[in-house]
Amino acid sequence: MRDIKRFSYPWAVKLTPMIMTSKKLSLMARITCFWISKTIRSNDVLTPGKVREDFKRLEKVPKHLAVLYWRKHEETKISNNEKMIKFNEISQLCCWALCAGIRVLSLYEAKDHLKSNADLLQSHIEIATRQFFANDKIIPTTRVSALDSNLQVNLVSREDGRDRIVKMTKSLVYDTLKGKIKSDKIDVEEVDSRLSVPQFPEPQLLITFAPEIVLDGFPPWHIRLTEIL
Amino acid sequence: MSLGEATTNCAPISNKSFSTSLHLFPELNFFTSPIAYLSNFSRRLLIKVLRQGPIPQHVGFVMDGNRRFAKKIQVQTGEGHYMGFQKLEEVLEICLELGIKVVTVYAFSIENFKRPKEEVDTLMNLARKKLRELYENNDVVSKYGVSIRILGNKTLLPEDLLIEMEKAEDATKRNNRTILNLCCPYTSRDEIATAVRKVVIQVEKGETNISEIDEKLLDSKLYTNGCPPLEILIRTSGETRLSDFLLWQCHEKCNIHFVNCYWPEFSLWEMLPIILDYQRGFLGRR
Numbered sequence: 001m002r003d004i005k006r007f008s009y010p011w012a013v014k015l016t017p018m019i020m021t022s023k024k025l026s027l028m029a030r031i032t033c034f035w036i037s038k039t040i041r042s043n044d045v046l047t048p049g050k051v052r053e054d055f056k057r058l059e060k061v062p063k064h065l066a067v068l069y070w071r072k073h074e075e076t077k078i079s080n081n082e083k084m085i086k087f088n089e090i091s092q093l094c095c096w097a098l099c100a101g102i103r104v105l106s107l108y109e110a111k112d113h114l115k116s117n118a119d120l121l122q123s124h125i126e127i128a129t130r131q132f133f134a135n136d137k138i139i140p141t142t143r144v145s146a147l148d149s150n151l152q153v154n155l156v157s158r159e160d161g162r163d164r165i166v167k168m169t170k171s172l173v174y175d176t177l178k179g180k181i182k183s184d185k186i187d188v189e190e191v192d193s194r195l196s197v198p199q200f201p202e203p204q205l206l207i208t209f210a211p212e213i214v215l216d217g218f219p220p221w222h223i224r225l226t227e228i229l
Numbered sequence: 230m231s232l233g234e235a236t237t238n239c240a241p242i243s244n245k246s247f248s249t250s251l252h253l254f255p256e257l258n259f260f261t262s263p264i265a266y267l268s269n270f271s272r273r274l275l276i277k278v279l280r281q282g283p284i285p286q287h288v289g290f291v292m293d294g295n296r297r298f299a300k301k302i303q304v305q306t307g308e309g310h311y312m313g314f315q316k317l318e319e320v321l322e323i324c325l326e327l328g329i330k331v332v333t334v335y336a337f338s339i340e341n342f343k344r345p346k347e348e349v350d351t352l353m354n355l356a357r358k359k360l361r362e363l364y365e366n367n368d369v370v371s372k373y374g375v376s377i378r379i380l381g382n383k384t385l386l387p388e389d390l391l392i393e394m395e396k397a398e399d400a401t402k403r404n405n406r407t408i409l410n411l412c413c414p415y416t417s418r419d420e421i422a423t424a425v426r427k428v429v430i431q432v433e434k435g436e437t438n439i440s441e442i443d444e445k446l447l448d449s450k451l452y453t454n455g456c457p458p459l460e461i462l463i464r465t466s467g468e469t470r471l472s473d474f475l476l477w478q479c480h481e482k483c484n485i486h487f488v489n490c491y492w493p494e495f496s497l498w499e500m501l502p503i504i505l506d507y508q509r510g511f512l513g514r515r
Contacts, residue, residue, distance in 0.1 A: 161480060162447075162477070163444075165421065165425070165477075166442060166444055166447060168425075169428055169429065169442055169447065170442050172425065172429050173428075173432045173433075173442070174439075176433055177432075177433065183426060183429045183430045183433055184426070184430075186422065186425060186426040186429060187422055187426070188416075188418045188419055188422045191418070191421065191422045191425055192418070212484055212506065212510065213484065213485040213486070214482065214483065214485070215479060215480045215485070216481065216482075217480060217481055219480075220417075220477050220479075220480035221418065221421065221476065224417065224418060224470075224472065224473040224476060225470055225471075226470065227470055228485065228487075229469065
């Protein structure tokens with residue numbers, strides 16, 4: 001495995017200015033963002049200290065960040081090499097998110113390549129965080145979809161979108177037939193209580209890695225107030 | 230000066246009705262008003278050129294930024310909303326000329342009821358007036374066969390506005406070439422919850438089997454059933470949120486565009502790159 005300390009984080013270079021310029025900022029803040037994006041070059045080595053410093057200048061940091069992977073052609077099989085590259089990218093993204101103070105990170109991909117390899121991804125992330133935070137006193141923990149840790153990573157795919165709403169409708173039908181709930185009492189709150197999962201609150205920011213903004217099946221119910229980049 | 234603005238600056242044309250075609254206004258010729266004539270001509274030429282490529286069938290607009298625009302040009306917010314409605318008519322005509330079959334606009338959200346009472350009342354009055362103008366002898370509506378549909382939770386509206394809306398829908402019921410969906414008052418979550426409730430009631434009555442519940446059934450129970458799938462969603466004023474608009478419809482293959490100008494400033498010039506993007510992505514999609 002490559003030495004993480006010598007990595008470049010090109011997407012982190014793009015993400016930090018993107019988040020900074022997405023809010024309405026004062027002139028001084030805009031100038032600061034401009035200088036930060038100029039000083040971080042793609043070949044720079046990122047340390048936890050640098051990322052934390054960048055984020056100190058921001059007034060608001062999203063608690064829940066969602067990231068959408070987009071691929072042009074629907075591929076059913078993904079080669080091992082590509083998988084490793086993707087896992088490396090995700091581990092780097094987790095390290096960056098840990099420094100930034102983001103508590104929940106949701107990764108969306110239409111085909112669930114990520115979901116079927118959750119354990120492998122977990123171990124990858126653990127190795128990566130150990131190396132990245134080698135000089136820190138406390139190494140923060142990440143858990144792929146569990147509750148008590150510094151960063152929680154959710155793996156989301158197409159079946160969590162419309163399909164989940166269909167399944168919820170069917171379970172509502174069963175409950176109505178059993179008499180647990182009256183059909184005319186079904187409203188937004190009832191549907192919300194059944195669809196929302198504590199591990200997956202509404203994302204505050206959604207970033208798409210694609211040339212155009214296409215949602216490609218991301219769960220529709222949760223993104224009503226999400227800023228989309 | 231954008232193409233759209235040049236025509237609206239000539240006062241006698243825009244106030245009466247918003248069609249700017251040459252046939253209806255014989256006084257608009259090269260000798261009386263050359264600039265207006267030329268800009269109108271180039272606008273129609275541009276639309277004809279765009280029509281040669283693929284055109285989306287269903288476009289949604291979030292008309293955001295009326296109040297901020299009013300503040301920017303230092304008029305009252307009511308005036309901003311009035312300009313917003315005028316811009317809606319203009320953009321509707323552009324879309325129909327381009328060949329877009331269904332236009333859905335976010336006129337009023339259920340959340341907007343929380344705004345100050347005077348503003349809500351102004352909006353309701355404006356809606357009444359404009360609806361009447363739309364369905365009574367309107368040139369564009371009759372030229373393009375527009376059928377007006379009002380989507381949303383109508384139980385929250387005052388009685389007289391409901392009557393106007395019913396009249397508008399009845400008057401244009403027989404038109405079937407194009408559709409204008411006015412979402413008022415509307416929230417996408419409310420729409421999905423209503424669709425779920427309708428499906429549950431249907432199964433309860435025994436009209437459908439549980440095994441028949443799927444995406445298509447829920448789709449058919451939404452307010453926008455019968456319309457082609459949403460292909461472009463445009464939000465003005467630079468905000469990058471969906472704000473509870475057409476969440477179910479835009480969640481798959483829909484291009485979402487956030488335009489950085491206020492709604493009353495939107496024009497064909499801003500629409501152009503959006504259509505071109507759509508045409509460029511069309512081949513990759515199909």
